[in-house]
Ligand code: ADP
């Protein structure tokens with residue numbers, strides 16, 4: 001295509017709220033045949049709220065929320081922000097306790113030291129046993145299509161926090177329209193299978209990969225590319241950055257982390273999933289005819 005065609009397409013893309021890193025992004029967008037969607041913060045708004053706190057006997061749910069909220073204070077993950085916000089609200093103006101040795105592990109959770117206790121908040125470890133009351137809380141959360149995270153004090157599971165999220169209004173129609181364009185949607189998430197399946201069903205995605213680590217996301221993209229597919233990845237998190245960079249085309253949500261936006265070729269400024277469809281249609285129309 002001519003430089004003029006690229007400039008026109010770039011300008012129209014900007015009107016759609018699609019920000020391109022360079023002209024190659026347009027050309028690659030035109031040839032995409034597979035889109036790998038992240039779940040939390042991508043197909044869903046990522047504006048999560050704490051729905052339930054369940055503590056083991058002998059532990060106070062309010063105190064656990066205070067500790068968990070302190071550790072999540074610096075977190076940029078939607079789950080962490082929900083936990084921190086709930087804790088701040090419960091603190092009623094009192095300052096959050098200080099945290100030392102804070103660490104965030106993308107796709108897993110966070111940990112740090114609060115009030116002399118090592119506090120971890122993160123995804124349930126597969127294979128490690130939970131007390132019955134927490135196991136039931138996990139099952140209840142999953143039945144309600146919520147994401148459940150486990151709070152540990154000094155390595156001992158003491159509570160389950162259930163957080164709820166809502167679907168982005170544009171996700172369903174975007175998936176349907178991508179299919180019509182011959183593009184296959186796939187869901188790849190770090191979250192558990194129940195929450196993953198619930199969202200996939202709501203938006204109409206058949207292929208679902210749950211409990212996938214950030215490295216696992218990259219491996220799935222590599223596998224698809226090895227089959228000869230032209231793969232776009234859409235994500236928002238630090239956990240998506242490597243997959244975004246390794247795809248034929250990386251698409252970041254505008255409200256996502258700096259890591260995701262920095263690794264992507266395209267940013268969806270308005271977070272409207274339908275803009276991806278419009279942009280594909282635009283490149284197929286303008287770039288193919290002017291060649
Ligand atoms: P997704 O792929 O849906 O965006 P992530 O890969 O970001 O999910 O996270 C995977 C899982 O890791 C989450 O479902 C959660 O259990 C856990 N997790 C990640 N970050 C945090 C955090 N800051 N606090 C608690 N749990 C977390």
Ligand code: MG
Nearest residue numbers: 038040041237
């Ligand atoms: Mg995400």
